[in-house]
Amino acid sequence: MDPRAQDVLLCDLCETDPLQYGCEHCDINLCTDCVRKHISDSSKKHDIVPYHLHRKFTPKYSKCVKHANKDCEIYCEKCDIPVCVTCISSSKHKGHNISDILEKLGFKKQRIQKDLEQLENRIYPRYEEISSDVQIEKAKVETNYGKLATAADQQGEVLHREVTATVNKRKADIAEMKTKHLAVLEQHTGEITHRMTEIKQVILEMKNILDTDDISSLTSTYKSRNDEFNKLPPKIIVTLPILSTPTISTEKVTEMFGSLTSLSVTTARSLLAEPLLTATIDTGYDRLRSVSCLNEEQVWTQGEDKIMKLLNLKGELLTSIQTKSGNEPDDIAVTRDGNLVYTDCDDETVNLVKNKKIRTVITLQGWVPLNVCCTSSDDLLVTMISDDWTQSKVVRYSGSTEKQTIQFDDQGRPLYSSGYNDKYISENRNLDICVADGGASSVVVVNQSGKLRFRYTGHPSNTEESFNPAGITTDSQSHILTADFHNHRIHILDQDGQFIRYIQNLFFSWGLCVDINDNLFVAEINNAKVKKIQYL
Template identity: 80%
Template sequence: MDPRAQDVILCDLCETDPLQYCCEHCDINLCTDCVSKHLSDFSKKHEIAPYHLHKKFTPSYSKCLKHTDEDCKLYCENCDIPVCSTCALFREHKGHDISDVLEKLGSKKQLIQKDLEELENKISPRYKEISSAVQTEKAEVETNYGKLATTADQQGEVWHREVTAIVNKRKADIVETKTKHISVLDKHTDEITHRMTEINQVILEMKNILDTNDISLTSTYKSRNDEFNKLPPTIKVTLPSLSTPTINTEKLNEMFGSLTLLSVTTVGSLLAAPRLTATIDTGYNTLYNVSCLSEDQVWTRGFSKTMKLLNLQNKLLTSIQTKSGNAPEDMAVTRDGDLVYTDYHNKTVNLIKNKKIRTVITLQGWRPCNVCCTASNGLLVTMYSNDLKQSKVVRYSGSTETQTIQFNDKGRSLYSSDYQEKSISENKNLDICVADSEARAVVVVNQSGKLRFRYTGLPSNTKESFTPVGITTDSLSHILTADYHNHHIHILDQDGQFLRYIHCDLERPLGLCVDIRDNLFVAECNTAKVKKIQYL
């Protein structure tokens, strides 16, 4: 057996594509494209044959488990296994699609070759990039945590200096207080000593009087005992004390500062090649919008008063007509699974619950355009003034207006005023993203309405300028917007950096939405089809 039969064999000429044929005379393996090139050499005799018929190719057939004396030379396409002729003609594989096992071997090897090339050239390098990025991040982690430890040491040194200064001040106060205490006692001692000196002097005088018979000296004696019986006051000085309150460790930790909690987020990656997984034919002449109810059910709207709920098998599950009979301007599914739609002509926003329509917002002087539901189960509505000279975004909680977003810090309008598509979506970081088609920009403001960035597409060789229409966001805070005239989707990160395009043979993409598993649904305007695309 040719040992190469166990491996993917490449063409000997181009060394790129898998072989399909061989030249018996020249003993060379050839792909389909290189056969004609090989035959153009008229200096030699050639004999081209399919490789599996090559005389040096001796296939190793597996034995049938039920007919041990027969080789499995056939292949059951239904069951996707090699089978013997008896099983294929008379047993459980009878009536199934049967092919030659060697032909299947060739196609399988082509698939293996394709998978091998994808693994070697696309998938494996991306894993290496990710691994390299992780190693780089680990090095950064070591550096950053080292900086944190240094910061803690520096903070400790500051505290040590402050504590040392406080201790030294307390000790200086103690010395000063002690000096004052001693001074008071010294003064009291001096007073007592002076009295004792006086008493000793009086005692000597009294003894002299007693030792003499001098009448004059005796007659002038005045007793001072009453004076001396008045003892000097006792001075009571209370010793000072140093208060040592119990240290509040919690308060001390708070004063010292704290380390924020470690936050680990698993970030999904974009597929190298987004793939189409389903197509829904909506039956509209023109399709404008799609909104996900679940992974396999979507609401759709076209140039019609009727909104349709369809599944992935093109089955109509239910349909609802607008209250006014006007075509809805936009629609969105709430967190509770209800449907909201805007009616431009009668200036209302309406809620459909249990197939009953209730008007929740009626505007005065303004007309609603696009709508989206927020994480707090409120609504964000883009709208125009009746004279089409102003546009703004208004946030609602129920029927109550809670926020208006219209101007930037310089008082200039954030959005174009012309009556054009202004699809809106709230991102996971609570940014508000608007696809302003007339301004040819994606305008993103934060939760408080402050402008974060404007994305105006990439410089390219496309014939048409960037025209963002539909917009949506996913669980990773990606921003996806439909470029109507250039037939593709732009994927941005939450800071407006372009990541990649999604093509998937799209034609006039308009409305966008994602389901809970981040599958993208695209409403194609002209074909009136919804395409489900996996891109993560």
């Protein structure tokens, strides 16, 4: 058993899960899963109650500050304080919602128990993992800086005595940078250790609270800090200095000795231990297909309707645009200038909406446009399929001019599936082109030249569930995020296609986008809601 969990009260049956209930008739403590097993024995009478009601204890009521001879047996929900019966009958609490103090005590302990479990089982282990990574990095420092020092020695041997002074100076610079490097890592270690100490202290305090029946401490002093600790410390990335090797010359030895780059310390944004849902937008569509960020507070949405809507985080309609043809659009995107772009498969066009006026910028012949994204250079990338549904490709446009076609790999094989399937597209920060190919059940990633880099077909350990990619987007850390709509989750990959984690519990997720602050917006197709999620 984890020694940090040794004071948690466990179920009498399974002896592994925290208890939540008790059977009054059998006088046994039970976890949620074991309640069903216990009551399945119909030969006995059972009376299942919440654990805080099952425990036999004498409550320590706090005395009322206004009525010294009265115990605070009632809780005023509006004032958020314990009160006595006399207080409740006064005009000060007239019309306020009240509850039994013991019931409030039970709810409070359940919240503390939940927070405790999250800290012990999820948040604290992440801190341990980060701390371990820093220790590994510190171990590498000795080796890497030793290699730099050796390189400096080798250069000094070639230039003999006349460069000895320069060699010594260079080694001193390396040693100084090493000291700075270690100092950065030591500081980072200290910060992580400090937070870990705080968490341990909070865990200890929470356990002490759970072990007491002092209502005053339970209802007044406890404040959850799990949201604070859920924001994990960023990972420190230190770029190792490079010692260049110059052409050897006896003239201007110092100038020709090469240079040592400066120590570069940057902070990479790390993933939260638990993603946070920060907003839910009801779009009003019957079915929602795409979402595209205009800014942090406003999103364009597109459903199975000829109307495209600009909504704020409250779901208030700011602007609506009807397609030029009156057809349902296939996909939408927002340009760097904040203009709306949409594809119309029925009339085979790509259209730009500026100042509420629609202009057709691309008209295809023999091809049907599917999905679209805007690149960092303000080009448009459009996935399309041939009229007979036998071929698929990605085409880059600058305005109305075709600049690039991506269709086959180096062996002449099609990169993308045929058939009329969504192929959502996004450009990564490293300029890779990422396509969620629903027809092939894969994410296909090529570099900016169109050369295949990798295919992602789902988590390799998950062989029982099919991978059904729909929407796709990328963030400032070059993560690739794709919706797995049948499995109700988002896959997060690194720029090389390695699985990092899931974002779970989404309802048929479809279209995706990320705003400038790396907030993720998810379009849930069946309930037509957009969810804003903080995951970094």
